[in-house]
Amino acid sequence: MQKNARAANNREIERKFLLRWLPDKLQRSRCYIIEQGYLASESAGRQVRLRKKGKTASLTFKVGRGTHREEREIRLSPKQFAALWPGTAGRRLRKVRCEIHWKNLVIELDIYQGRHAGLVVAEVEFPDRASCRRFKPPSWFGREVTGEKRYSNVRLANE
């Protein structure tokens, strides 16, 4: 499990926002490059994703849309990753992810590269439903886009 906040029972509870402006804290945050691609995706948000984050490769299964999703993830060896990665051709994206600590949460800022350069999206993962509901976004957050297909990674990768 790569995420900092992780709900039990293979559920991720997450909200997604556009930004009004980039926060000052960004300069002091930890950033890394993520490359990901999709082996298969169905319309109901069911998907199998391959991801490389630094030297760490993983395969993630997700199903569902919106705030609550089922998520199952395994680490892949470099050899496993290399065997599957060509299957994602034409369905890939690249982004810089920066982790910003904010109150008790970690905000993940995704700064898209390539075709989607200019797009920045913030994701917040919650340990439970209550904290998800209670969440008051910081001033630099813009419109919430949780569950909007237009901003789903699988859609962005396929465009």
Place this chain on the structure above:
Amino acid sequence: MQKNARAANNREIERKFLLRWLPDKLQRSRCYIIEQGYLASESAGRQVRLRKKGKTASLTFKVGRGTHREEREIRLSPKQFAALWPGTAGRRLRKVRCEIHWKNLVIELDIYQGRHAGLVVAEVEFPDRASCRRFKPPSWFGREVTGEKRYSNVRLANE
């Protein structure tokens, strides 16, 4: 790669048939149980399959329909398999596979269990396109169903 005949370049060249009768050779063939399930599948034959064959677990990506398909497969550790398998709930099937040697080829007889009990399908994989075209089915083969959605494993698993 688990198959006996395997084309280069991650392609499988395969034909599928129904049977007129079960061959005598079946009694002397090697059989094992296969359990498989699908994490995701798209209409164009793009799919991610989990499979357990004896103690061997694997994840396979396939794309395309008909005789020629792209196929990428990795072995999974028991732990990797256990983490992903619940994601295939409601999209599984179980079959007994028997391998029959016939001329220079291996015929795989799939005897379906559970909901599809009674269905038997023969698959033949070829080392190249020429041998695929030249293939003369044995007398116990029935109608060819290569590429017919009705007999695709992903369809049978979802029914």
